[in-house]
Amino acid sequence: MESTITTAKKSKQSVNDAFASHFAKSVFYTIVALAIVTFIGTRMFTHIDLNLYGYMVGTIVFIGGFFYRFIAWGERPPTKNIIKKGLRLLFRKSTLKTVVGHLAVFDFIRKRGVYRWIQHILIGWGCVLACLVTFPLVFGWMYFTMSENGFYTIVLFGINIMTVPAEGAIAFLSYNALNIAAVMVITGVCMALYRRLKNMQARAEQKFMYDFLPLYLLLLISVTGLLLTFQNIVLHGWMQPQMSLIHQFSVIVTLIYLPFGKLAHIPFRPMSVFARNYREHYGEQHMKECKVCGDKFVSVEQSNDVINVLGVNQIEFNMEDGFNLAELCLPCRRKYRIARFSGIPTHQLKVKEANQNAKG
Numbered sequence: 345m346e347s348t349i350t351t352a353k354k355s356k357q358s359v360n361d362a363f364a365s366h367f368a369k370s371v372f373y374t375i376v377a378l379a380i381v382t383f384i385g386t387r388m389f390t391h392i393d394l395n396l397y398g399y400m401v402g403t404i405v406f407i408g409g410f411f412y413r414f415i416a417w418g419e420r421p422p423t424k425n426i427i428k429k430g431l432r433l434l435f436r437k438s439t440l441k442t443v444v445g446h447l448a449v450f451d452f453i454r455k456r457g458v459y460r461w462i463q464h465i466l467i468g469w470g471c472v473l474a475c476l477v478t479f480p481l482v483f484g485w486m487y488f489t490m491s492e493n494g495f496y497t498i499v500l501f502g503i504n505i506m507t508v509p510a511e512g513a514i515a516f517l518s519y520n521a522l523n524i525a526a527v528m529v530i531t532g533v534c535m536a537l538y539r540r541l542k543n544m545q546a547r548a549e550q551k552f553m554y555d556f557l558p559l560y561l562l563l564l565i566s567v568t569g570l571l572l573t574f575q576n577i578v579l580h581g582w583m584q585p586q587m588s589l590i591h592q593f594s595v596i597v598t599l600i601y602l603p604f605g606k607l608a609h610i611p612f613r614p615m616s617v618f619a620r621n622y623r624e625h626y627g628e629q630h631m632k633e634c635k636v637c638g639d640k641f642v643s644v645e646q647s648n649d650v651i652n653v654l655g656v657n658q659i660e661f662n663m664e665d666g667f668n669l670a671e672l673c674l675p676c677r678r679k680y681r682i683a684r685f686s687g688i689p690t691h692q693l694k695v696k697e698a699n700q701n702a703k704g
Contacts, residue, residue, distance in 0.1 A: 366419075370411045375404065378483070385501040386484035395588075399482045402596035409603035410611060417612075421653045430618025433625050442620045447613060459539065466532030467562070471610065474525040488518070523573055526566035533563045558607045564594045622646070634673040636680070641673035 363369040386392055417423055433439075445451040450468065454461040480486035480500075489497045491507075496515055498505045508514045517524075536559055540546045550556065568591035575584045602608060626645035633640055650670040654661060661669035663680075672680060682688075 365415075367412055367415050370415065371408050374407055374411070378404075378407075381485065382483045385486075387502045389484075391484045391487050391499075393481070393484065393487075396482045398592045398596055399478065399599075402599040403479065403482065405596075406599040406602055409600065410608075413603040413608060414612070421656045422649075425649055425653065426618055426622055427615070429622055430615075433618075433621040436621050436625065438624060439617065439621060442617050446616050446620065459535070463532050463535040463539070466528045467536070468532075468610075470525045470528030470532060470566075471562070473528070474522060477521045477525070520573075522569055526569045529562055529566045530570075533559045533566070554606055558601075558605055561594065561598045561601065561607075565591070565598060568594055632671065634676055635667040635671045636676040637673065639673050647671060 360369065363372065382392075383389060418427060450461060450464050453464045486498070486500050489499060490510065491497065494510045495507050496510055496518075497507045498518070506514075508518075537556075540550050540555065568587060571587050572584060572591060575582055575587060598607075602610070623643065623646065626643035630644045631640035632642050632644045632647040647670055651661075651668050654670065663669060669677060669680070
C-alpha cells in the first residue's frame with residue numbers, strides 16, 4: 345500500500361519541481377534560450393567579441409532583475425486578472441491601432457502637450473534604436489565582414505544579408521546608428537530636465553533618486569558614447585580605452601538599475617495594450633451606473649473585478665447604504681467619504697465638481 349502511494353506521488357512530479365520558484369524557472373529558460381540563439385547566431389561562438397563581454401553580463405543581470413520585478417508585479421491579483429483577460433483579447437481588431445498609439449507614436453502623451461510628446465518620442469525611440477543595435481552586436485547575432493574590394497557584408501544569425509559599399513549611405517547609417525540614438529536621447533533628456541526644473545508643478549513632485557537619476561544615467565551613457573566617436577575620429581584614439589571603460593560601466597549600472605527604478609516602465613509598457621483592450625472590450629458590452637448619480641463610469645466587468653480583487657485581499661468596502669464603494673464614480677466616492685466623516689449626506693447633492701479636470 346505504501347509503495348503504491350509513493351509511486352503515485354512520484355508520477356505527479358513535473359519539471360516545475362526542479363525550480364524553487366516561477367522566477368528561477370523563467371530566468372533559467374530565458375538564459376538557456378539566449379545561449380542557444382547566440383550559439384546559432386555566432387556560428388558556434390566563433391564570432392563573439394570579448395570587448396563586449398561586460399555588456400553581455402550586464403544584460404543577463406538585467407534579465408534576472410526584470411523577471412524578479414515582473415513576476416512579483418504579475419502575481420498581484422489585479423495584475424494577474426488584467427494579464428489573463430488581456431491575453432484572451434489580444435487578437436481584437438483594434439489591437440494593432442492600440443499598439444501603434446501606445447508603443448509607437450505615444451498618443452496618450454501628445455494629449456498632455458506637444459513638448460512632452462516630442463521629449464518622450466526622442467527618449468523612447470532613441471533608447472529603442474540603441475537597443476536594436478547594441479544587443480545583436482553584444483550577443484553576436486549581427487556583425488560585419490569586409491572584403492578587400494571596399495564592401496561590407498552584413499551578417500545576421502550567420503546568414504549574409506547584404507553587401508554594401510563602405511562609403512555608402514547604408515554603411516554610414518550603420519556606423520552612426522548609436523550616435524544618432526545618442527543625439528536623440530541627449531536632446532530628449534535635456535528637454536525633460538528643463539521642464540522638471542522650470543515647471544513649478546513638476547518641481548514640487550520630483551525626487552532626485554526616482555526622477556532625476558534615470559535621466560542622468562541616460563545622459564551619461566549617451567555623452568560617453570559620443571565621446572568615443574569623437575576620440576576615434578578627431579583625437580585619433582587618444583584616451584579611448586579609458587573612455588570605453590567609463591561608457592561600459594555606465595551601461596552596466598543602468599541595465600542593473602533599470603528593473604528597479606522609474607525606467608522599468610519601458611519594458612512594462614506593452615502591458616498597457618492589455619489594459620486598453622480590457623477597458624474597450626467590456627466597456628462595449630455593458631457599462632456600470634453609479635449607485636448615487638446614475639452616470640456610467642466603468643464597465644460592469646471591471647467593477648465586479650475590483651470588488652472580487654478587494655475580497656481576495658480581504659478588503660471590504662460594502663457600505664451600510666447597501667452598495668460597495670467601488671460601485672460609485674470618483675466624484676461621488678469622494679463626496680461619500682466626506683459624508684462619512686461629517687455625518688452630512690454630501691454624496692446625495694447633485695452638484696458636479698467644478699475643477700475635476702483642471703490642469704495645474
